[in-house]
Amino acid sequence: SLVENSRPTFCNIIASFAFHYLCLSTSIVAYRLSPLHPLYEFPGPRLARVSKLYGAWISATGKQHSILKRFHDEYGPIVRTGPNELSIADVDGVTKVLGINGLPKGEYYESRADPKSPHNLNSVSGEMHTNRRRVWNRAFNTESLKEYYDMIVRRAERLAERIGAIDGPVDLTAWLSYFQFDVMGDMSFSGGFEMLNAREDEDGLGRIISDYFRLVSVLVHVPWFLKTLARLPAMSEDIKKLHNFGAERAARRIKDGSLKKDLWYHLSDEAGLEKEKPALNDLIADGGLAIVAGGDTTSRAIQNIFYMLLSHPAHHDRLRKELDNAFPSGDGIFDVARYTELKFLDAVMNETLRLYPPIPTNGPRRVANGSKARTICGKFIPEGTEVYVPPYVLHRDPRYFSPSPDDFIPERWMNPETESTESILNTTAYIPFSYGPQNCVGKNLARNEVKMVTTMLLSRFNFKFADEFEKDGWEDGLGDYFIMQTERPILVTLTKRLG
Numbered sequence: 001s002l003v004e005n006s007r008p009t010f011c012n013i014i015a016s017f018a019f020h021y022l023c024l025s026t027s028i029v030a031y032r033l034s035p036l037h038p039l040y041e042f043p044g045p046r047l048a049r050v051s052k053l054y055g056a057w058i059s060a061t062g063k064q065h066s067i068l069k070r071f072h073d074e075y076g077p078i079v080r081t082g083p084n085e086l087s088i089a090d091v092d093g094v095t096k097v098l099g100i101n102g103l104p105k106g107e108y109y110e111s112r113a114d115p116k117s118p119h120n121l122n123s124v125s126g127e128m129h130t131n132r133r134r135v136w137n138r139a140f141n142t143e144s145l146k147e148y149y150d151m152i153v154r155r156a157e158r159l160a161e162r163i164g165a166i167d168g169p170v171d172l173t174a175w176l177s178y179f180q181f182d183v184m185g186d187m188s189f190s191g192g193f194e195m196l197n198a199r200e201d202e203d204g205l206g207r208i209i210s211d212y213f214r215l216v217s218v219l220v221h222v223p224w225f226l227k228t229l230a231r232l233p234a235m236s237e238d239i240k241k242l243h244n245f246g247a248e249r250a251a252r253r254i255k256d257g258s259l260k261k262d263l264w265y266h267l268s269d270e271a272g273l274e275k276e277k278p279a280l281n282d283l284i285a286d287g288g289l290a291i292v293a294g295g296d297t298t299s300r301a302i303q304n305i306f307y308m309l310l311s312h313p314a315h316h317d318r319l320r321k322e323l324d325n326a327f328p329s330g331d332g333i334f335d336v337a338r339y340t341e342l343k344f345l346d347a348v349m350n351e352t353l354r355l356y357p358p359i360p361t362n363g364p365r366r367v368a369n370g371s372k373a374r375t376i377c378g379k380f381i382p383e384g385t386e387v388y389v390p391p392y393v394l395h396r397d398p399r400y401f402s403p404s405p406d407d408f409i410p411e412r413w414m415n416p417e418t419e420s421t422e423s424i425l426n427t428t429a430y431i432p433f434s435y436g437p438q439n440c441v442g443k444n445l446a447r448n449e450v451k452m453v454t455t456m457l458l459s460r461f462n463f464k465f466a467d468e469f470e471k472d473g474w475e476d477g478l479g480d481y482f483i484m485q486t487e488r489p490i491l492v493t494l495t496k497r498l499g
């Protein structure tokens with residue numbers, strides 16, 4: 001009976017576990033709040049110090065970009081946004097975190113990657129990244145880009161035909177998304193999508209990608225949970241679909257070959273310039289990355305430009321005039337060599353990407369364990385810290401963009417040196433394509449593509465917002481899920497201009 005009495009009951013076991021975890025979490029929380037924690041001196045909301053669940057909640061609202069901006073307005077250029085996490089909105093952060101000799105990508109990218117398949121270019125760092133990036137750079141040099149421009153022109157013509165034939169409101173958001181998927185399919189695999197022809201996204205790929213980012217941008221804050229969840233059927237189903245999708249397109253591309261020098265041609269080193277052929281699985285991962293990285297980002301940039309132009313008629317008219325003067329008969333609108341003349345077009349694009357960067361917050365880098373701690377903005381940043389450098393916040397900082405950093409003023413980009421001394425334009429703080437060795441490899445292509453499509457649409461059509469479109473609520477519908485999403489598609493009506 002003595003033995004029986006001392007045998008732990010079920011309730012006792014539960015109680016002692018509960019007690020154990022209560023003590024453990026209390027001491028973790030106490031440590032995170034205490035002056036003993038290495039990030040103690042950095043200001044920020046109290047809840048952020050306690051748990052990453054707070055960051056997960058902020059991401060879930062889709063308003064991470066503007067909430068972060070509020071934090072920085074209140075606490076200054078460095079904010080503690082998690083127990084072991086800082087957000088640095090300062091040019092010193094841009095160069096020291098993202099620049100050469102900056103920080104590697106951290107746990108965020110690791111946990112976002114599909115645990116069952118190889119990593120893509122975007123999720124690796126260090127030497128592995130340098131080696132892979134060399135091949136990607138080749139795929140985006142001036143010579144390679146020419147081939148992609150032809151693909152863009154073909155699809156842009158098709159876009160114009162399609163939307164030009166629509167009576168009534170045109171969902172610009174949807175049509176630009178079909179267009180961009182078609183372009184990215186051509187570019188990556190010499191074909192694969194026909195969304196413009198189908199007038200729809202039959203496979204629901206756009207939805208799969210946006211659902212994926214919605215979920216993952218929240219769960220990256222709690223990686224252990226994400227790893228568990230990735231094993232659940234519903235989540236892994238979408239990841240699987242994305243992976244299969246890339247694998248299928250790749251298999252077809254390998255079987256059919258291509259006369260075009262598409263991205264696959266360069267990445268798979270068909271020209272035989274590398275010592276070793278890249279592994280097929282890496283290639284599939286990178287082919288999929290191209291579709292995701294170049295897709296919604298570019299179509300969003302174009303949509304946002306139209307939103308800004310249609311909301312600012314004087315700027316619209318000025319741009320239209322610049323384009324009409326440059327291309328009076330409509331010939332040459334796709335000739336990217338001519339775009340250096342188009343100063344106002346460049347300014348409109350820069351200003352739109354400043355106010356609405358398609359990747360508003362971006363993922364963090366990490367001061368790796370075992371590496372040296374860094375000094376940024378004069379502060380000691382210890383090992384193990386995850387560091388964000390958020391474009392949206394930097395782009396609206398009056399220290400870098402003045403006057404009126406929240407207003408659409410394309411003129412701030414034109415001959416800044418002749419502007420009054422009160423106006424400030426610090427281009428180091430301008431990072432819509434990120435900065436440094438892991439910046440956007442498709443930057444030059446994207447910039448020219450945005451200009452090609454904007455020039456074509458403005459030269460050929462008169463646009464206005466459709467009556468159904470609620471212009472004033474548009475900004476509230478934007479969601480920061482790594483790549484900016486929208487709940488309020490832009491609806492326009494259009495009439496043809498040139499013959």
Ligand code: HEM
Nearest residue numbers: 121122290293294297298301359433434438440441442446
């Ligand atoms: C306006 C359009 C675009 C914007 C705003 C944009 C922005 C960005 C940003 C901010 C990054 C850094 C992401 C990170 O640090 O995790 C990035 C990376 C990347 N982008 Fe873009 N991008 C655009 C278009 C494109 C296009 C057309 C491609 C073509 C395939 C592309 C391919 C990539 C790739 C492959 C990376 C990863 C680079 C690396 O990790 O070395 N992007 N982009």
